[in-house]
Amino acid sequence: MKQVHFIAVGGSAMHNIAIALHTKGYKVTGSDDEVFEPSRSRLAKHGLLPAEMGWNPERIHAGLDSVIVGMHARPDNPELLKAQELGLTIYSYPEFIYSQSKNKQRIVVAGSHGKTTTTSMIMHVLAYHKRKFDYLVGAQLEGFDTMCKLTEDAPIIVIEGDEYFSSPIDRTPKFLRYQHHIGLVSGIAWDHINVFPTEEIYVRQFDHFADATPKGGILIYNDKDPLGSVICKKERPDVLQVPFQTHPAQIIDGVTHLVTSAGKVPVPFFGQHNLLNVSGAQHLCAKIGISEEMFYEAIQSFKGAANRLELVKQNSITALYKDFAHAPSKVRATTKALKEQYPQRKLFVCLELHTFSSLNKKFLKEYEGALNMADTAIVYFNPEVIAHKQLEPITAEEVKTAFKKADLQVYNDSKSLAEMLENYDWSGTNLALMSSGNFDGISANELAEKIVK
Structure with missing residues (x-):
């Protein structure tokens, strides 16, 4: 039985590859400093969730056939260093x-x-x-x-x-x-x-x-x-x-x-x-x-990939969609698609700036006009995320200037945003939530239950 160890097993691709190898009959172990949903539940279901979070060089031994290292790990990761010291076969997951x-x-x-x-x-x-x-x-x-x-x-x-x-x-x-x-x-x-x-x-x-x-x-x-x-x-x-x-x-x-x-x-x-x-x-x-x-x-029976222009809930007067769109080209495409599909309805787009690129002050200008087809548009960002990514702070005015949409609204408090969305009159209006994150705790499914009656 081949033995493979995953460093940063909680990654989106990493945990799925771990499960695939486990299903194939490999002996699989893994480590990570944090594992979030849905990776956590999926790994636990197959008995692959690490018993303890964190890095431990003792997990690395000469009996391993290979070590797969994910992008979440750092070059000085203690498990990676141990694998290099032992001369083990080390792969990136694409390799x-x-x-x-x-x-x-x-x-x-x-x-x-x-x-x-x-x-x-x-x-x-x-x-x-x-x-x-x-x-x-x-x-x-x-x-x-x-x-x-x-x-x-x-x-x-x-x-x-x-x-x-x-x-x-x-x-x-x-x-x-x-x-x-x-x-x-x-x-x-x-x-x-x-x-x-x-x-x-x-x-x-x-x-x-x-x-x-x-x-x-x-x-x-x-x-x-x-x-x-x-x-x-x-x-x-x-x-x-x-x-x-x-x-x-x-x-x-x-x-x-x-x-x-x-x-x-x-x-x-x-x-x-x-x-x-x-x-x-x-x-x-x-x-x-x-x-x-x-x-x-x-x-004809293709239902789409999760979070890709995914219909969460609808009734006769409104619909809520969620989309992974975060890059400028994706935001433009999704906004245009929803407006053309529902020409008789107004379109309300709520976009979270969450990735490194989208929160970079130099890159913001790439979003110019990306939300122009939306009747109402909100951009949300969390200043703490910017600080965590060690980026230069951005202001609401800089976001408005970059998007070049005069009536653009900017939020940086998720509770205020959620309250506004829950109390909005959605008659004849569709809502699109666009993000690679989750608006700091706003659940699309829970929001849909409140606004799509």
Whole structure:
């Protein structure tokens, strides 16, 4: 039985990989200084939650086949130092995923936005048609117990590949470590300013990804994305380049229908960004044996990935959605999608600035106009989070100036924000909560119960 130890096992991808290996029959141990939900409950369910929080070098021993280190750990982590001292095999989790899939066809979906949903769409279609495949995706998906699956016999693996560093001791973007055979680039918009301080450096990572496509490989890309199309259109006679555009669609009685050669296909998702995602997914599926007919049959039952333009609750006069949107491009896309889907209703958007990039004073200007399609817009941020990230403080006026929306409201107290939302008149108005956090304790589900009667 192989023995693997996870340093920072509570991470989103890390805990899912730990569970996947446990399911595969590995002896798995892990450590972390803090483990939050839902990782905590999922690890506990499989008996993998560390008995004690914190780092302990005694957990590292010569009997371990390998150690997997997550980004949450620091380079001077005592367990990592012990593993290095013993000369153990140390992986970042992307390197480990590659080691588990060397004999599989590796499909990697990259992009600043849309990669989670596109990956989820591909997974849903393959599962619908009972194809064998492994996967790693960044959100929980209906019909899948975990966000990672690793087996011996699946011929392919579908991976959501992001551009962030692989580990605290490996500054290679994750998506390069997977060594894709088929790559998809959904679009490129500057993000992660903490590790890519300029747009040029950020875009260069995708240039490397496109160049990493092997001879005989396939590169699928959004032909309407200014940066992505330039990067992916390079002259490579040894690579099949497949451009895609927004899928034709019509909204009929409030339901989006994909316009296909065989007729109109109703789908439960909406928005121009999702029409790009579904087009990319369809083009990729076509390269792995899924016909158009098969794809459109399956995609009708796709419910979406968790927290990606997810409907929390609705009635005849209002609806509450939550979305992972935090980067400027994602905020624009989600706002536009909701406004176009419900033209007869007003749109109230509540956005939390939570990531390092979004709270960076130099990056704020990238949000200019991102909320202009909202009838009412609020931006929330917590000054304590800014201090914790050791960033320069920002003011409400600086936020208003950056967004360039005259009637923008700015909150930095979550209790006041929650009280205002609970007492607002939501007749004929939809609410969208956008964040990669939780507005410091505001539960979308609990709020929905109070305002969507």
